[in-house]
Amino acid sequence: MTIDNTAVDTAALRLDGVTMRFGSVIALSDVSIHVDPGTVTCVLGDNGAGKSTLIKILSGVYTPSDGNFLLEGKKANFSSPRDALDQGIATVFQDLATVPLMSVWRNFFLGNEPTKGFFPFRRLNTKYAKDACKAELMDMGIDIRDPDQAVGTLSGGERQAVAIARAVHFGAKVLILDEPTSALGVKQSGVVLKYVLQAKERGVAVVFITHNPHHAFLVGDRFFLLNRGKMIAQYERADVSREELVRAMAGGAELDALAHEIETLTTE
Amino acid sequence: MSTAIAAGDERLARSSTFVRVMRRPEIGALMGAIVVYVFFSAVDTTGTFVGLNGAARWTDVAATTGIVAVAVALLMIGGEFDLSAGVMVGTSGLFAGLLISEYNMPVWPAIALTFVFAACIGLLNGWLVVKTGLPSFIVTLAMFFSLRGVNLGVTKLLTDTVRVADIDEGEGFESARAVFAAELWQPYGFKVAVIWWVVLTVIATWVLTRTKFGNWIFAVGGDKLAARNTGVPVNRTKIVLFMYTSTSAALVGIISLMRLRSMQAGQGVGEEFVFIIAAVVGGCLLTGGYGSAIGASIGSAIIGMAFIGIAYAGWNTDWSWLFLGLILFVAVLTNSVIGKRFSGGRK
Numbered sequence: 162m163t164i165d166n167t168a169v170d171t172a173a174l175r176l177d178g179v180t181m182r183f184g185s186v187i188a189l190s191d192v193s194i195h196v197d198p199g200t201v202t203c204v205l206g207d208n209g210a211g212k213s214t215l216i217k218i219l220s221g222v223y224t225p226s227d228g229n230f231l232l233e234g235k236k237a238n239f240s241s242p243r244d245a246l247d248q249g250i251a252t253v254f255q256d257l258a259t260v261p262l263m264s265v266w267r268n269f270f271l272g273n274e275p276t277k278g279f280f281p282f283r284r285l286n287t288k289y290a291k292d293a294c295k296a297e298l299m300d301m302g303i304d305i306r307d308p309d310q311a312v313g314t315l316s317g318g319e320r321q322a323v324a325i326a327r328a329v330h331f332g333a334k335v336l337i338l339d340e341p342t343s344a345l346g347v348k349q350s351g352v353v354l355k356y357v358l359q360a361k362e363r364g365v366a367v368v369f370i371t372h373n374p375h376h377a378f379l380v381g382d383r384f385f386l387l388n389r390g391k392m393i394a395q396y397e398r399a400d401v402s403r404e405e406l407v408r409a410m411a412g413g414a415e416l417d418a419l420a421h422e423i424e425t426l427t428t429e
Numbered sequence: 430m431s432t433a434i435a436a437g438d439e440r441l442a443r444s445s446t447f448v449r450v451m452r453r454p455e456i457g458a459l460m461g462a463i464v465v466y467v468f469f470s471a472v473d474t475t476g477t478f479v480g481l482n483g484a485a486r487w488t489d490v491a492a493t494t495g496i497v498a499v500a501v502a503l504l505m506i507g508g509e510f511d512l513s514a515g516v517m518v519g520t521s522g523l524f525a526g527l528l529i530s531e532y533n534m535p536v537w538p539a540i541a542l543t544f545v546f547a548a549c550i551g552l553l554n555g556w557l558v559v560k561t562g563l564p565s566f567i568v569t570l571a572m573f574f575s576l577r578g579v580n581l582g583v584t585k586l587l588t589d590t591v592r593v594a595d596i597d598e599g600e601g602f603e604s605a606r607a608v609f610a611a612e613l614w615q616p617y618g619f620k621v622a623v624i625w626w627v628v629l630t631v632i633a634t635w636v637l638t639r640t641k642f643g644n645w646i647f648a649v650g651g652d653k654l655a656a657r658n659t660g661v662p663v664n665r666t667k668i669v670l671f672m673y674t675s676t677s678a679a680l681v682g683i684i685s686l687m688r689l690r691s692m693q694a695g696q697g698v699g700e701e702f703v704f705i706i707a708a709v710v711g712g713c714l715l716t717g718g719y720g721s722a723i724g725a726s727i728g729s730a731i732i733g734m735a736f737i738g739i740a741y742a743g744w745n746t747d748w749s750w751l752f753l754g755l756i757l758f759v760a761v762l763t764n765s766v767i768g769k770r771f772s773g774g775r776k
Contacts, residue, residue, distance in 0.1 A: 242660075243660050258658065259652075259655055263718070271648050272659035276641055284635075284640050285643075
């Protein structure tokens with residue numbers, strides 16, 4: 162199996178033959194992906210495919226055992242998620258992105274608080290933070306009436322949207338979304354997918370990690386399929402239909418066998 | 430998107446000034462304080478509770494509770510407990526007292542060394558909590574009992590009694606006493622500890638609500654992983670809070686030592702829960718991520734009024750513990766009802 166990675170190096174992020182071993186367990190084997198600015202790259206995989214390991218490599222939690230991790234053509238050198246963040250890779254983890262009891266503006270600027278004044282009187286610039294938060298969210302099409310309201314009062318989709326808007330605001334070049342729609346209903350998923358496209362339009366390289374080929378097909382420009390730690394297929398948007406994607410994702414023949422099995426069960 | 434806007438409108442309609450005030454975490458404590466004040470004014474048999482003489486008495490209790498309760502509140506908002514805060518009052522008083530009486534150290538260096546020592550205990554508490562991942566309830570409970578043993582053991586070893594005395598013979602005692610234990614505004618005799626309490630409450634409130642570090646406190650208590658994912662130094666924030674708690678306990682220890690000119694080895698034991706009660710009455714959630722420093726101070730004022738008010742009513746002071754229990758229960762119930770009613774965001 163060969164994967165075409167011959168594009169000129171305009172990629173925001175590139176993994177080249179990356180392998181990740183934990184003792185004798187090979188979690189990822191010879192995985193190559195590239196992510197261009199202003200595109201949405203979907204990484205699809207079922208449970209245990211290696212999605213979580215991949216996210217952790219991209220977000221700086223793990224350093225790959227083998228292979229190259231290039232950021233804008235240069236070798237990435239992260240020792241922590243904070244390093245990755247500082248170099249423009251923002252990761253929005255499912256359910257672990259915002260603090261529910263804190264207000265929207267406090268969440269928005271968490272870890273990047275704007276301050277004014279001099280030590281020891283350095284303090285939060287609350288007025289700027291509230292206005293900037295409201296304006297930035299409005300720009301993404303999220304209408305938060307009151308930046309003082311607790312994030313816990315927002316819907317699941319809006320919470321993800323706040324996290325995405327935050328990453329974009331702080332100049333993320335690469336935005337990694339970990340299953341952003343998996344816990345949401347149809348409508349809320351639609352809301353989040355819209356913000357994914359908003360981020361893309363602003364030139365961000367979006368990595369959308371999901372097990373839902375329908376959601377991926379709605380927004381993706383390029384699709385990578387992971388299975389059991391290996392890259393099993395790669396498609397460009399123009400070359401693939403939704404049905405093909407769903408089929409490939411489910412493992413083609415395996416799904417036929419499963420359908421047959423269920424059929425026999427229900428007819429018995 | 431249309432659903433989001435509709436939801437926004439709904440919420441906006443409910444956000445009147447009244448609701449905004451009722452949303453404050455310390456509102457329950459403030460109403461409670463008014464009720465308690467009126468109650469003890471009514472049952473007062475000495476006629477002094479309402480006046481400045483009475484105020485000088487209850488603010489003293491409130492101050493020595495509140496200085497630590499405010500720190501405990503910040504720590505609880507940061508998602509941790511410190512059960513060793515009570516015994517630390519005794520430990521620091523004894524530490525300073527022994528340096529002065531047994532090792533003839535001048536008073537001011539002894540006090541400075543005590544604050545360093547207390548900060549180290551807080552550092553140890555915090556470091557153990559973040560490194561072992563054990564609940565702080567357990568780690569600081571272990572610290573509580575260890576220090577309780579050390580307090581008695583070391584004091585007996587060095588003095589052959591269970592108290593440290595003769596502090597007033599130390600060099601610089603009078604100036605230290607003026608700073609930590611003076612009485613102001615005669616003839617009422619307000620304690621200088623009240624000024625420490627008010628100043629520390631104002632600073633803690635400012636730090637909590639107006640600074641970057643305050644934002645981190647809410648975040649590490651509200652959702653540790655989300656905080657870490659956005660780049661908040663979670664462990665450092667928690668360790669600093671533990672150090673703040675132990676040094677504020679040391680401040681109260683020094684205040685008692687300077688005031689009484691001696692220290693009992695059992696001093697402070699049992700106070701840890703009074704601090705937690707003050708913080709919880711003041712609106713702190715036991716689960717972290719929510720609360721207020723000024724609330725903890727109002728909670729301490731309620732406790733001060735209760736202790737003094739019960740004595741002024743001519744009742745046996747043993748009843749004050751029952752009163753504390755009732756206050757705690759009613760306050761938490763009120764806070765939770767108000768919270769559900771007005772904030773919506775609280776879980």
